[in-house]
Amino acid sequence: MHNKIFLLLLLIVSFAFAIFSGGKILYLLVYEFAFFILLNYLYIRHIKNSIYIHVISHKNEITVGEEIAYEVTLINNSFFPVFNLKIIDYSPLNAKVKSEEWYLMPFKNKKVQKKFVITKRGIYFLGPFEVEIKDPFGIFKVVKKYDFKLKFVVLPRVHNIEVELKARQQLGNIEAENKAFEDYTNISQLRKYNYGDSIKRIHWKVSAKKREFYVKEFQVSAMSEVYILWDLDKNHFAMDTQGIMDENSAECMLSIAKFCLLHGIPVSVIDYNTGMVQVKGRRINDFKNFIEVSLRNFPVYEKSLEDFLRLYKSIPYDVTLILITPYLNNVILGELVNLRNSNRELIIYYVNDPKEIEDKINKLDIEVVFWGKKDVKRAKKEFA
Template identity: 30%
Template sequence: MKKLFHHWWREFRRWIREPRIIWRADNELVQITIEVQHWVPFFAFTVVFLWYIVDPTAVALMSAVMLGGVLLAAFLLSRAIARGVEGQRRLRFAAMQVGDELEEQIFLKNKTLLPVIWAEYLDRSNIPGYTVSSARAADADTQIDWRAHTVCTRRGVFALGPWELRIGEPFGILMVRQLYLQKQDILVYPPLAVLPEQFLPHRGALGDHRPLNQPLRAETIASTTVRSYVPGDPLRHIHWRTSARRGDPFVKVFAPEAASNVWLVPDFDSADHVGEGDDNSQEVMVTVVASLALTLLQQNLSVGIFASAENETVVLPRQGQTHLWTILQALAPLHAAPGRTLEDGLQRARGLVAGNDLLILVTPSLRPDWLAALRRISRSRGSTGRAEVVLLDPASFGADVPPNAAESFLALLAEQGITANILRRDDVHLVSGYYGEVSRWEFSVTGTGRAVARRAPRTANPLAEPASPPRWKTVE
């Protein structure tokens, strides 16, 4: 019996601690509820009411009327707050790249004739180091606003909202909860870097060197230079003026074939990455992949992405500088995940890579278990050496590896006929403001002591405006 009593007592305490909704109003963008915050006044009213029924004295009647009036006043005030108080947030300046400043303006509008004693903002945004959560108060029939800002230090797709506004009535018995469902995505592109020359494919030659071993040489209209005629060159490629001037046949050298495809494959296995903060191997890898895509697109090549991260991401090869934005949008939200082994990723990528494509793998992994999968991709295209590896040296990111471990693994790749280069953390030099100047507030002080804004962040469209007043309905 004692255990049963304790069980019921625990359930009762848990029940009274949980907020109970007594009124609700919904529309597309906001959900408004009135919840019981403290149950003691309700229990007191019940006891006094039963007292009056059993012994209808004047004291019992006055006590019941007083408590009932307080409860009714608390509910009516909460209804007025629910209808007359609202919050709003407006995105004034948006971030586009790492280093940009994001700024919001937050409003609290009180249209009632009573002051708002306390209003608590609870923000569910996921931008690192940023929140608008705070507590405010407002006088009757007024509007207050303030600003929140942060400097974006990390790439990714982030969300502003949803968010919640909690408002208390003067008696502290009930609470109004307004859940604003509108959400705005913020895309922060990864930074770009200047890479050393040896990490760029097709280096050291111009024209029709056929870097991707195309089965048939594509004819382009862009002639870069001339060279001596060799047996097998088409006669239509002979440059007659140079041949006449030099006395020997010369042929025109054309620009590289525009149909060449390059697949960039980053390694998103969390077991392979090392380092902490924004300089870890994963962030550097994404920067390297984005920078390689930019360089290859500038060479008039078709660039695609295959990434096996939390979700498998495929960007089909396309040409043109505008394709860079598609690649950056795909790279921005990707993060390493456990169990996404590089070997499995290469096996899935094998079906995408055609026989005349080049695959560039970017990884910090020094484990040899993925070499067989990479070698199969090379052999399936009829030629070795058409898969290249950019090997991020784990030691440069603080990993505890044997001395010269990266150099030893480089030699192993060379034995397999795979071209590879070692990239260390200090080899990557970020380019500031490739997408435009870094956007943040900058001020200068004039000779009179006045502060003048020299630069402002990027303006942005506000979040969706609050919807029209909802149709109120009481929860039964």
């Protein structure tokens, strides 16, 4: 811009000086100078219509921490060389990609590979793109816009872990007294009604024939149903400026879900905002639904974890609740004790520094697993 103004002023001054002096040589120099500027303008317009770019990515789905790579092909369809060409990306990822200037020979292409790393899960878009072209003397600059975008899906890491669910020692049916592991599809035997038995267990057809109440006893299975409570209170992540705890929480949720699905254990994730079941599955084919949930949920809610935990009343009895959180205080622990006493199994996965809560949890009969520490049991590779 400064060069253009300077040359325009220089042309005006030269033309005025030629008029007042009346010299033919000065007129000739002014005309040559004007012709020079016109040639540069025509050159830059021609190059703009002759330049194209093509952007591709060979991998659009990666894991956090992996390298994203994409390729830009610069195409010059002109018989003139391009002396100064720059690709500009106005997407949020632009800060991770360094802009460079390129030179192109006539009727030649140039491939440029760019790489960068994203440390947070989510769906990202690269683009739109602009090509900035300058003439050899920097007098004129034009911009050509390309409105296409590249989509990148950055997934959380998923670890192969062992989750110790109560009464789950092996796959299949095992003996256990906890009702959380009763298989209501398989009746093991009938017996006479005892005081305190649930009316729902009465076998009405048999009772009508025998003229006294008989209740159903079910086979006890190791397959407990799991509900995951994922803490997304943004105040609990206030110190997480780099998003490490947030990513650890997502990794923990997916790793637990994968373990359950691999073993045919029904698992659900509770929506932090509504308290309703957000996603549910029982087979590993359902795992993609849990991945989608991990990409949609972030710690952005003002709702406190204490209020969230009070939603346990809407969750069935005799299930295993798994809480994933980076924050525990006395109020939350009090709610957890109430939850633990409601005939529901409870496991806490703590994704913060364990030193902050060790003194608080030692007095409680609650299982706490420190995510990322040696307490997390890794599974064998056959579960990958």
